Amino acid sequence: xxxxxxxxxxxxxxxxxxxxxxxxxxxxxxxxxxxxxxxxxxxxxxxxxxxxxxxxxxxxxxxxxxxxxxxxxxxxxxxxxxxxxxxxxxxxxxxxxxxxxxxxxxxxxxxxxxxxxxxxxxxxxxxxxxxxxxxxxxxxxxxxxxxxxxxxxxxxxxxxxxxxxxxxxxxxxxxxxxxxxxxxxxxxxxxxxxxxxxxxxxxxxxxxxxxxxxxxxxxxxxxxxxxxxxxxxxxxxxxxxxxxxxxxxxxxxxxxxxxxxxxxxxxxxxxxxxxxxxxxxxxxxxxxxxxxxxxxxxxxxxxxxxxxxxxxxxxxxxxxxxxxxxxxx
Numbered sequence: 145x146x147x148x149x150x151x152x153x154x155x156x157x158x159x160x161x162x163x164x165x166x167x168x169x170x171x172x173x174x175x176x177x178x179x180x181x182x183x184x185x186x187x188x189x190x191x192x193x194x195x196x197x198x199x200x201x202x203x204x205x206x207x208x209x210x211x212x213x214x215x216x217x218x219x220x221x222x223x224x225x226x227x228x229x230x231x232x233x234x235x236x237x238x239x240x241x242x243x244x245x246x247x248x249x250x251x252x253x254x255x256x257x258x259x260x261x262x263x264x265x266x267x268x269x270x271x272x273x274x275x276x277x278x279x280x281x282x283x284x285x286x287x288x289x290x291x292x293x294x295x296x297x298x299x300x301x302x303x304x305x306x307x308x309x310x311x312x313x314x315x316x317x318x319x320x321x322x323x324x325x326x327x328x329x330x331x332x333x334x335x336x337x338x339x340x341x342x343x344x345x346x347x348x349x350x351x352x353x354x355x356x357x358x359x360x361x362x363x364x365x366x367x368x369x370x371x372x373x374x375x376x377x378x379x380x381x382x383x384x385x386x387x388x389x390x391x392x393x394x395x396x397x398x399x400x401x402x403x404x405x406x407x408x409x410x411x412x413x414x415x416x417x418x419x420x421x422x423x424x425x426x427x428x429x430x431x432x433x434x435x436x437x438x439x440x441x442x443x444x445x446x447x448x449x450x451x452x453x454x455x456x457x458x459x460x461x462x463x464x465x466x467x468x469x470x471x472x473x
Contacts, residue, residue, distance in 0.1 A: 215266045235265055268414045275336070275414070278452045279422045280429075282333040283326065285445060286381060288435045288461055293383060297322050298466065301431045307467060311427035313420055319427065320394055324386040326422060327394070330404045332381050334366040335453045339406040365403040374401055431466070438462040 222235045228244075231237055238261050287294040300321045305311055316323065341362040348355050355361070370378040376385070384391070386398050405412035412418070429435075437443060438460055447453035 212266060216262050219262050219265060234268060238264060264413065268417065274452055275418055276421045278335050278454060280425055281454065282335055283329050283426050284435050284461060285455055285458060286329055287430065288437050290381060291436065293325065294430065294435065297325055297430050301427060311424060311431060313424055316423050320387060320392060321383065322427060323394055324383040326426065327386045327399050327402055328381060328383040331369045331402045334369045336404055337366040337453055339363040339365060342410055363403065363406065368403045433463050434466055436462045
């Protein structure tokens with residue numbers, strides 16, 4: 145069994161703070177529908193935050209630019225074919241929500257512009273790619289580092305789902321150990337170390353601290369997830385910390401302490417999609433395959449700081465099939 149590894153420092157030096165969230169300021173174009181609009185301010189960075197994905201286009205030829213154009217075309221096509229009696233997806237829902245508010249005159253000051261809808265769709269599917277792939281990468285790393293934990297997940301999958309069919313989203317509530325593993329992956333890796341920055345709309349006070357208007361605010365989620373006042377032995381990777389005494393259910397008091405997608409009304413709008421995707425992809429992989437570290441493979445899970453944190457070094461996993469598939473392809 146691999147030793148417990150603490151992914152990152154207990155505190156972040158102030159000198160690092162401006163660098164880490166810089167990409168989030170430019171890329172986090174959406175937010176909750178009721179987020180106050182950014183006022184016109186000088187400077188390219190303010191414009192990029194205010195205008196979202198439409199103003200964050202990289203130079204021509206960059207893959208991100210092509211993806212943004214792809215999202216813009218999807219939104220434009222949805223506008224052209226929109227039918228309020230037939231809502232097809234989240235893009236239709238956003239368009240319908242805005243049109244309904246325009247018709248009723250409700251909360252007109254929080255209307256979403258076309259660019260805001262593009263930014264939200266971009267965050268849901270664009271930013272979600274990096275978040276979900278990073279989460280799966282950490283899941284497989286922990287599974288390879290802790291083969292006994294991987295086996296417990298696979299035993300649970302075999303006993304609950306069997307080998308005749310693939311996992312489904314509806315299985316999530318029946319796999320408590322697997323869910324505990326995912327929660328511990330979110331907590332221990334804290335690969336989203338900070339929330340996307342927000343700003344205060346007015347001066348306020350919190351726990352005796354005065355916070356002026358227009359203060360940039362973001363949460364150090366890594367610190368919360370490794371706070372010794374909240375967690376027993378926080379440097380250890382232990383999925384069992386999220387289970388009840390019988391090991392049959394998730395302890396919601398513990399699971400609610402994990403910070404990954406922010407808090408409150410301005411938390412990440414893609415949280416539900418992200419959690420479901422990680423569950424479905426991970427269970428599908430571990431049902432069919434066994435992951436281990438290749439002999440002689442150099443592994444260093446020291447995190448590399450950024451908007452999402454990846455481990456420093458692992459070129460490849462060793463993978464083998466668990467059984468011959470005799471179920472659905």
